[in-house]
Amino acid sequence: MKKTLLTLTAAAVAVSAHAETLTFDFKDPKGVNNVSFLADAPLESIHGLASGVSGTVTIDTDKPAEAKGKIVVATESLKVPNPTMQEHLLGKDWLNAKAHPEITFEIKKISDIEREGNKGSADVTGTFTLNGVSKEITVEAKVTYLPGRLAERSPTKTPGDLLVIRSEFSIKRSDFNIQPGKNLDKVSDEIEIELAIAGAAPKS
Amino acid sequence: MIQALRWLAAICAVGVVLAWFALGAHRGWTKTSVAIEKIDPVTEIVGYEMQSRFVPGVDFLVVGLGGSAGIFVLSLVLSKFLTKKNHP
Numbered sequence: 567m568k569k570t571l572l573t574l575t576a577a578a579v580a581v582s583a584h585a586e587t588l589t590f591d592f593k594d595p596k597g598v599n600n601v602s603f604l605a606d607a608p609l610e611s612i613h614g615l616a617s618g619v620s621g622t623v624t625i626d627t628d629k630p631a632e633a634k635g636k637i638v639v640a641t642e643s644l645k646v647p648n649p650t651m652q653e654h655l656l657g658k659d660w661l662n663a664k665a666h667p668e669i670t671f672e673i674k675k676i677s678d679i680e681r682e683g684n685k686g687s688a689d690v691t692g693t694f695t696l697n698g699v700s701k702e703i704t705v706e707a708k709v710t711y712l713p714g715r716l717a718e719r720s721p722t723k724t725p726g727d728l729l730v731i732r733s734e735f736s737i738k739r740s741d742f743n744i745q746p747g748k749n750l751d752k753v754s755d756e757i758e759i760e761l762a763i764a765g766a767a768p769k770s
Numbered sequence: 771m772i773q774a775l776r777w778l779a780a781i782c783a784v785g786v787v788l789a790w791f792a793l794g795a796h797r798g799w800t801k802t803s804v805a806i807e808k809i810d811p812v813t814e815i816v817g818y819e820m821q822s823r824f825v826p827g828v829d830f831l832v833v834g835l836g837g838s839a840g841i842f843v844l845s846l847v848l849s850k851f852l853t854k855k856n857h858p
Contacts, residue, residue, distance in 0.1 A: 598810040598817035609828070610798030615805055615818050645820050647801035648827075710813075718812045730813045764813040 586627050590729040590765030592637060593620040596719060599763040601639055605739075606754035612651065616669075618643025619763050623673070623729065627711065630688070631676045637763065639669040660744055661697055670695045674702070684711040690733075696742040705735040716766050726768035733761045772852070775845035779838045786834030790826050800827040 592599060599619040605612045618640030625633040641663040646652050656663040675691040691704040709731055716726035736758045740746035745753075790796075804825060805818040 596810065596817075597819070598808065598813070598815050600815075600817050602818070613805075615820065617818075617820075645803065647803050647805070647825075648799045649802050651799070712812070715812055719810070728813060730815065732815075762815045762817075764810070764815055 587624060588627065588727060588729075588767040589622050589624045590635075590727075590767045591620075591622050592763050592765040594764060594766075595721075600761075601763075602760045603644075604758040604760075606756070607752060612646055612753065614644055614646040614655070616640070616644045621670075623731075623765055625729070630679055630681075630686070630709075633676055634673055636670055636672040637761075641667050641669055666696075666698045668695075684713070685709070686711075694737070696737070697744050699742040701741055703735070703737070705733050707731055707733040716768060719764075719766070720768075724766075724768045725770075726766055729765045729767070731761065731763050731765070733759075735759055772845050772849045775841055775848065779841035779845065782841065783835055783838035786831060786838065790831050790834075794825050796825045796827045798827050800830045801825040 597617060599617070601616040601619060603614050603616070605614075616639045619637065620640070621635060621637040623633060623635030623637070625635075641661055642656065644655060644661065644663075646655055654660055658665070671692050671694050673690055673692045677689050677691070679688040680686055685708070687706060687708045689704050690707045691702060693700050694703045695701075709729065712728040712730065714725065715728045717723045719728065720726075736756050738755050739753070739757055740755050802822065802824055803820045804823045806821050808817050808819055809815070810817060
């Protein structure tokens, strides 16, 4: 009887230890997290980068479909290599960075989850807000869960887990009121976005 | 004076083309920064670091060669003006 009770307790502990709810912080002190964007344009495509990524994602490792969170990109962190383009990009006729300092994606629903070990992919539906306009979009995301790997990236060797999210999707700038129907000969309406970010969940 | 302007135009044109070639012969717009790749060994994320670097593009060529052409045209105008003044 005592042995059975011990076995059941051990099993319960093992299950509860396995099914964890973790909150991953995507503010990366190493500055590797990035979002890149590509817009077709005459002469050469405009390739820009954004490094000011923050936000959190809370996920139950056994119920990833219930994950919640928000990824934030600071508009001012968007960079293109040409100084005139940079000025126009953040100016009030394009992204209006002063009025809309953040670009956000808030997770609403996760579906079509495919999981293989610590890697997986899913369709993530959420509210994408750009230039002050919010729109629901669905993107495919590839996720890698790296349990116990935070210490390898942390200068203070903090123990914890890492969550890597990668996604590629495209949006139409006209959907977000960015010069709708204008300057199509200079910058394409369709903008390709690529995201590669890692979040950290420290454990004490 | 006219000869000096023509020499200046030629030097500017050659200098602009040489500088464009030497700094990468970039056939897009002029860049003042470039993205340097860095790979995080743990997450395998390819990150980018923006570094300040001047990479002249075709707009640099157009402005530079246009300026040289302008100096040359100025030398032609001056030459005509001085010829008219000396031989009215």
